Amino acid sequence: MTVSTNRKDSAAAFEPIVGAHLEHATEPQSSRWLFAPFDAAVAVTTGWMDYAVRAGQRGATPLDVAEDMAEWFRVASSRPSPTWATRHKVIREWPIARLLDFSTGQTALPTLVLPPQAGHASTIVDHTPSQSQLRTALDQGLDSLYVLDWTGATEETKHTTIEDYVAILDETVERLGGRVNVVGDCQGGWLGAIYAALRPDKVNTLAVGAAPIDFHAGRSAIHDWTKRMAVVDEMAAYRAMVGLNGGVHRGGNQVLGFKMMEPAGELQRLMDLWANIDDSDYVQRYIDFVTWFESEQDLAGDFYLWVVQHLFVNNELVQGTLTVGGQVADLAKITAPLYLLAGTEDHITPPDQVWALASHASTPKKDVHSRFLQAGHLGLFMGRAALREHWTPIFESIRDQSDRPQPVAKTTPVAKAKPAVKAKPVAKAKPAAKAKPATTVAAPVAKKAPVAKKAPVTKAAPAKPVSTSAAEPVTKANAPVSKPATAPAKATTVAKAKPATTVAKAKPATTGAKAKPATTAPADVAKAPVTKAAAKPISTSAAKSVSTPAAKPVAKAPVTKAVPAKPEPTAKSVTKANTPVAEPATAPAEATPAAAKPATAPAQAPTPAPAPTTVQPAATTAVADATPAATPPATSTADKGAADKSATGKP
Numbered sequence: 001m002t003v004s005t006n007r008k009d010s011a012a013a014f015e016p017i018v019g020a021h022l023e024h025a026t027e028p029q030s031s032r033w034l035f036a037p038f039d040a041a042v043a044v045t046t047g048w049m050d051y052a053v054r055a056g057q058r059g060a061t062p063l064d065v066a067e068d069m070a071e072w073f074r075v076a077s078s079r080p081s082p083t084w085a086t087r088h089k090v091i092r093e094w095p096i097a098r099l100l101d102f103s104t105g106q107t108a109l110p111t112l113v114l115p116p117q118a119g120h121a122s123t124i125v126d127h128t129p130s131q132s133q134l135r136t137a138l139d140q141g142l143d144s145l146y147v148l149d150w151t152g153a154t155e156e157t158k159h160t161t162i163e164d165y166v167a168i169l170d171e172t173v174e175r176l177g178g179r180v181n182v183v184g185d186c187q188g189g190w191l192g193a194i195y196a197a198l199r200p201d202k203v204n205t206l207a208v209g210a211a212p213i214d215f216h217a218g219r220s221a222i223h224d225w226t227k228r229m230a231v232v233d234e235m236a237a238y239r240a241m242v243g244l245n246g247g248v249h250r251g252g253n254q255v256l257g258f259k260m261m262e263p264a265g266e267l268q269r270l271m272d273l274w275a276n277i278d279d280s281d282y283v284q285r286y287i288d289f290v291t292w293f294e295s296e297q298d299l300a301g302d303f304y305l306w307v308v309q310h311l312f313v314n315n316e317l318v319q320g321t322l323t324v325g326g327q328v329a330d331l332a333k334i335t336a337p338l339y340l341l342a343g344t345e346d347h348i349t350p351p352d353q354v355w356a357l358a359s360h361a362s363t364p365k366k367d368v369h370s371r372f373l374q375a376g377h378l379g380l381f382m383g384r385a386a387l388r389e390h391w392t393p394i395f396e397s398i399r400d401q402s403d404r405p406q407p408v409a410k411t412t413p414v415a416k417a418k419p420a421v422k423a424k425p426v427a428k429a430k431p432a433a434k435a436k437p438a439t440t441v442a443a444p445v446a447k448k449a450p451v452a453k454k455a456p457v458t459k460a461a462p463a464k465p466v467s468t469s470a471a472e473p474v475t476k477a478n479a480p481v482s483k484p485a486t487a488p489a490k491a492t493t494v495a496k497a498k499p500a501t502t503v504a505k506a507k508p509a510t511t512g513a514k515a516k517p518a519t520t521a522p523a524d525v526a527k528a529p530v531t532k533a534a535a536k537p538i539s540t541s542a543a544k545s546v547s548t549p550a551a552k553p554v555a556k557a558p559v560t561k562a563v564p565a566k567p568e569p570t571a572k573s574v575t576k577a578n579t580p581v582a583e584p585a586t587a588p589a590e591a592t593p594a595a596a597k598p599a600t601a602p603a604q605a606p607t608p609a610p611a612p613t614t615v616q617p618a619a620t621t622a623v624a625d626a627t628p629a630a631t632p633p634a635t636s637t638a639d640k641g642a643a644d645k646s647a648t649g650k651p
Contacts, residue, residue: 029224032263039264047271054278068277075283076270082123082292085132088147092175095157096300097168098149099175102126102134105143109204109402110176113137114188117150119254121295125185127382128288136387137183140395142402146176153300158247160300162194162307163325169195173202181398183207185381186349187307190317193357196336197329205398207339209381209391210349213331213357214318215311218350221261226312234313235305242301249304251296261347318360334361337401338368339394341386343375369397 055065084100092099113134115122125133125147137145148168153160169191173180181204184192189211196203216223226234242249259266269286276282316322322329338358342351351372358368371390375383381391 028219029221029228029261032221032261036263040267043264043268043271047275050275051277054275058278068274071283072274072277075277075287076273076290078287078290079294080287080291082121082295084123085126085129086134086138092172094168096151096153096160096164098151099172100147100149102138102145102147103143104138104145107403108142108144108399109179109181110144110146111137111142111181111183111398111402112172112176113145113147114182114184114192115147115150116186116188117297117299118187119251119258119297119299120292121297122147122149124292124378124382127292128285131288131382131384131387133183133185133381133387133391136391137395140392141399142181142395144176146172148172150297152251153248153298155246155248158300159302161302165191165303166195166198166324170199173199178202179204181205181207181402183209184211185209186211186377189213190311193331193334194317194322194324194329196334197331198324198327200333200335203334203336205337205339205401206334207341207394207398208354208357209341209386210343210346210354210377211357212311212349212353213360214353215315217356218352220350220353221347222312225257225261226308235309238305238308242305245301247301249299249301251298254299255294255296318356331357331360332362335363336367337397338363339398340368340370341380341390341394342370342372343377343380344372345375346377346380348377369394 051068055068058064060068086102088100088102090098091101113125115125126135129135134145134147179202182192182196184190184207186209189208190213192203192206192208193211193213196206212220241253245253273283273286310316310322314321317329317331320328320330320332334357338361340354340357342349342354344351355370358370371394373380373386373390375386380386
């Protein structure tokens with residue numbers, strides 16, 4: 001998506017960005033030097049005229065003019081050290097860089113900003129509170145924000161190489177989680193592109209502002225210089241300059257090179273300051289810029305010479321021959337979404353050098369976002385218009401693609417239920433406020449229990465209320481059988497009532513006989529009140545009598561007396577069809593109190609109940625459309641006095 005802007009930034013009357021305000025900013029170096037005297041004369045004339053008009057409007061006296069001259073001299077010669085405008089903390093240091101943390105949260109994927117490194121401090125990305133690329137990113141939700149702050153070269157670090165920078169990037173990315181958004185300005189942009197080509201799986205999105213990718217495309221002041229310096233030997237002059245400074249490329253030489261690219265630029269800025277010396281806001285903006293621009297930072301000689309030879313002279317990045325640590329930096333391996341920003345008046349990095357990244361990367365066209373605005377070099381990543389109208393939507397789009405992957409919640413595996421082999425003691429029942437009468441519920445059985453054959457019964461004795469004392473053992477002859485439980489859930493265990501009848505000597509059940517399964521029939525005994533107790537399923541052997549262990553005493557609780565059942569006038573023989581069987585509990589919930597019913601004639605036995613099925617518990621399983629722009633033309637031109645002014649590196 002190619003965007004151009006013609007909006008005049010009235011809030012920024014002066015942004016002293018190198019190359020953003022000169023008549024011949026986009027022309028070859030020969031033309032700039034040819035017209036330098038004319039540009040200087042125009043700057044002096046307009047500066048004094050503008051000052052005279054403003055002084056007359058405020059009724060300035062000769063004493064006021066003298067005070068203005070003193071203030072102008074003080075401001076023009078002040079050189080405070082650059083500082084960061086936003087709070088941060090240092091979380092890692094290397095000999096050539098520091099990792100700064102500007103994060104305000106951790107909701108977004110980490111974003112790593114790579115500032116320019118061309119003889120100046122890295123603070124340009126956080127220039128002032130109102131001109132901060134970092135604050136713009138934080139305001140758009142990129143709350144996990146980090147910056148690599150490049151430090152000046154020393155005697156110990158003068159042999160730093162490109163491999164050292166890549167190693168720092170590797171360590172930083174791993175520390176931040178293994179995948180980041182990369183934002184690079186100028187030199188930081190081509191360094192980010194190289195890293196994305198070497199580690200495409202580590203880069204989520206790549207945004208570059210004023211970053212040269214094809215170093216020979218377009219009309220660049222730096223390319224003009226390198227061609228003129230290569231008349232005899234392409235690298236001879238650069239090696240001599242580094243050698244004369246003990247293996248270090250002096251930041252002062254870099255700043256001087258920027259000024260030579262626009263001969264009248266320095267005088268133009270000073271005269272603009274004189275014309276606006278009574279405007280405190282303007283003066284402060286000038287101080288902020290000069291504080292950064294005039295502060296010098298040395299570069300490691302080996303790294304500087306590598307950049308000049310392999311990038312500016314040989315242009316190996318777009319040719320596919322650039323090798324770092326034995327690995328080719330292939331731009332075609334980049335598939336991440338791209339955000340490209342270029343300026344109409346950028347004499348250091350022409351737009352064609354920026355658009356080249358879209359041509360050589362493999363990013364789909366719909367994921368390439370190109371923006372073109374009226375600005376100079378530095379104005380592309382610290383100008384007010386660029387931050388408000390271009391970086392804001394860029395960071396919004398990056399945030400939409402930067403949600404952190406949510407960790408999948410691990411489920412706790414449920415242990416498989418093991419069938420009980422032996423009867424286990426019934427768990428102690430919890431004290432109940434009031435014991436409610438319930439029907440007699442038999443313990444679940446694993447197999448069909450055989451029923452004893454005919455047993456003569458004597459006179460039936462009236463049933464007595466059941467107490468909470470220990471239950472009598474259950475035999476095959478009198479074991480009440482309930483319907484099998486469908487799952488090994490907790491069952492309601494109740495104390496069993498004493499047999500309501502006096503059994504005479506019953507004939508022992510034939511051990512080998514296959515007894516028919518007992519079925520549910522109406523109970524011949526009174527339903528007794530009991531209390532609940534949790535119990536585990538008990539399996540019953542088909543051949544041997546299984547006795548149920550006595551239930552542990554229940555805490556004292558009032559027991560509702562059951563109405564005694566009326567005795568039968570005559571005893572009846574007990575058969576398989578009329579063997580008293582306790583009604584099964586339909587649910588482990590509390591039973592409803594009921595009075596005992598008189599015994600009735602045995603009913604016809606229904607179809608035998610199926611054998612219980614063991615349920616195996618299962619473990620829970622957790623569970624900016626854009627078209628790549630070739631060289632988008634500027635659709636309109638803003639007031640030159642309002643355009644951003646900028647500068648970065650000459651080798």
